[in-house]
Amino acid sequence: MSEIDQADHATLALQLQAHILEHIPLARAMELRVARYEGTELELTAPLAPNINDKGCAFGGSMASLMTLTGWGLVELALRARGIECDIYVGDSSLRYREPLFGELRASARFVAGDALVIFLKTLVARGKARIQVHCAIAGEQQDAATLEAAFVAKMR
Amino acid sequence: MSEIDQADHATLALQLQAHILEHIPLARAMELRVARYEGTELELTAPLAPNINDKGCAFGGSMASLMTLTGWGLVELALRARGIECDIYVGDSSLRYREPLFGELRASARFVAGDALVIFLKTLVARGKARIQVHCAIAGEQQDAATLEAAFVAKMR
Numbered sequence: 001m002s003e004i005d006q007a008d009h010a011t012l013a014l015q016l017q018a019h020i021l022e023h024i025p026l027a028r029a030m031e032l033r034v035a036r037y038e039g040t041e042l043e044l045t046a047p048l049a050p051n052i053n054d055k056g057c058a059f060g061g062s063m064a065s066l067m068t069l070t071g072w073g074l075v076e077l078a079l080r081a082r083g084i085e086c087d088i089y090v091g092d093s094s095l096r097y098r099e100p101l102f103g104e105l106r107a108s109a110r111f112v113a114g115d116a117l118v119i120f121l122k123t124l125v126a127r128g129k130a131r132i133q134v135h136c137a138i139a140g141e142q143q144d145a146a147t148l149e150a151a152f153v154a155k156m157r
Numbered sequence: 158m159s160e161i162d163q164a165d166h167a168t169l170a171l172q173l174q175a176h177i178l179e180h181i182p183l184a185r186a187m188e189l190r191v192a193r194y195e196g197t198e199l200e201l202t203a204p205l206a207p208n209i210n211d212k213g214c215a216f217g218g219s220m221a222s223l224m225t226l227t228g229w230g231l232v233e234l235a236l237r238a239r240g241i242e243c244d245i246y247v248g249d250s251s252l253r254y255r256e257p258l259f260g261e262l263r264a265s266a267r268f269v270a271g272d273a274l275v276i277f278l279k280t281l282v283a284r285g286k287a288r289i290q291v292h293c294a295i296a297g298e299q300q301d302a303a304t305l306e307a308a309f310v311a312k313m314r
Contacts, residue, residue, distance in 0.1 A: 025209065029183060054181060064221040094251050
């Protein structure tokens with residue numbers, strides 16, 4: 001496993017955005033963008049207008065979708081950065097909606113445990129399949145507007 | 158609380174579909190339809206094409222969005238049928254993704270407990286606010302492709 005520098009991170013983030021927008025029509029409809037990637041944290045954004053609900057705030061489904069994609073993207077990028085080709089699926093997820101959001105949706109994802117990525121990569125190489133736990137949140141005014149705890153499963157191609 | 162007959166159910170279902178498609182752009186992008194409403198159960202559908210992912214199966218965010226809207230719609234319709242005007246918000250949710258889905262998304266929602274609706278309506282009238290637990294599932298080939306357990310909170314306008 002080699003160290004990945006910041007320039008590679010930016011390139012990987014742009015490639016991920018292109019991949020998502022090409023292959024996931026709902027992400028296009030949400031006008032999703034990759035805002036920031038730093039190896040252990042990924043941030044995706046989407047404007048309110050295409051993600052609004054009948055009460056004028058962010059639609060719960062858009063928040064769930066954005067956080068799911070942010071968590072999935074974090075795992076996808078960690079593997080792409082190391083040249084590991086996998087299919088990654090979202091597993092069991094817990095969502096909390098804490099306050100209504102009346103502006104841009106900004107979701108960040110990080111691995112729950114500090115050593116989770118190392119164990120995940122070792123297991124994946126050894127068994128061809130591994131699971132990792134990701135925490136995602138959408139920023140709100142007073143607190144997180146919503147949070148997601150989700151497992152992602154990677155399977156070697 | 159009066160009894161609601163089947164013709165009213167069909168009218169309410171059409172009104173709900175129009176309301177969702179008018180006010181929630183992501184539901185339009187998903188090509189959501191109200192398929193069936195029977196008072197204690199609501200079924201919404203969406204075709205695969207606008208809800209596909211990069212692996213050729215249903216996008217997890219689309220499944221989460223469809224189930225959230227189905228649960229929300231079930232609560233919304235129960236209140237509309239009784240002429241009660243509320244804002245309804247999705248609360249804490251648990252999602253399970255059980256198998257990939259390579260066809261139409263078909264989500265059904267029902268109240269978790271048999272007497273849940275009666276208690277919910279009584280509390281709502283007494284306190285102006287109440288919470289109800291809903292179970293949703295998307296049909297798969299061998300089993301449910303995905304399930305959602307979610308709380309919905311209604312607040313009198």
